Amino acid sequence: MTTNPTDGPIHEYFELTYADHLVKPRTLLQSMPTPWQEQFVTLLRQYDDAFAHVDAPKGYKVTTGRWMQLDDMTQSDLHAAGIELNGEEPDAGPGDDTVYHRESDGTELSGRDYGFVPGPNPIPHYRHTYIEPRQPEPDPSTFCPFGENEATGAGCIKPGGHDGPHLVTPGDGDDED
Known part of the structure; x- marks a missing residue:
């Protein structure tokens, strides 16, 4: 057992990511066996009760897509990710003088940094499908x-x-x- 509760099993589950939230598709959750769903919902209710005193946002926006290294992005990927590109050679793509900037705050990035490119959700809407879980x-x-x-x-x-x-x-x- 860890001496710091923030370094416990949840921290280990997130591994080395910098993710701040856990997102699981409703379609897949509803496709799990009923006893599993009952246990999961019981834990969610315990969680809700334990933090009922904490102010929380009224909603969240979840966007599907993929993380890509900036050097691997096309112009349309960079645009979708909100990244500006300066110093590239015309028609030659990124080079040694290429500088990337995040449009939202102007942060300078390198080609080794990652950006999020929004894209389609491969998991169908929960009203339209059941996906057999692999045991x-x-x-x-x-x-x-x-x-x-x-x-x-x-x-x-x-x-x-x-x-x-x-x-x-x-x-x-x-x-x-």
């Missing part, structure tokens, strides 16, 4: 927990998450340890 492959290093509480040594000996009937060992019902 994770069973972990062969774990065993199915079915029947474990019956007696010492009892339980299914098949891998965790297996399909079909259980193969249960009876265990030692006379063990009084």
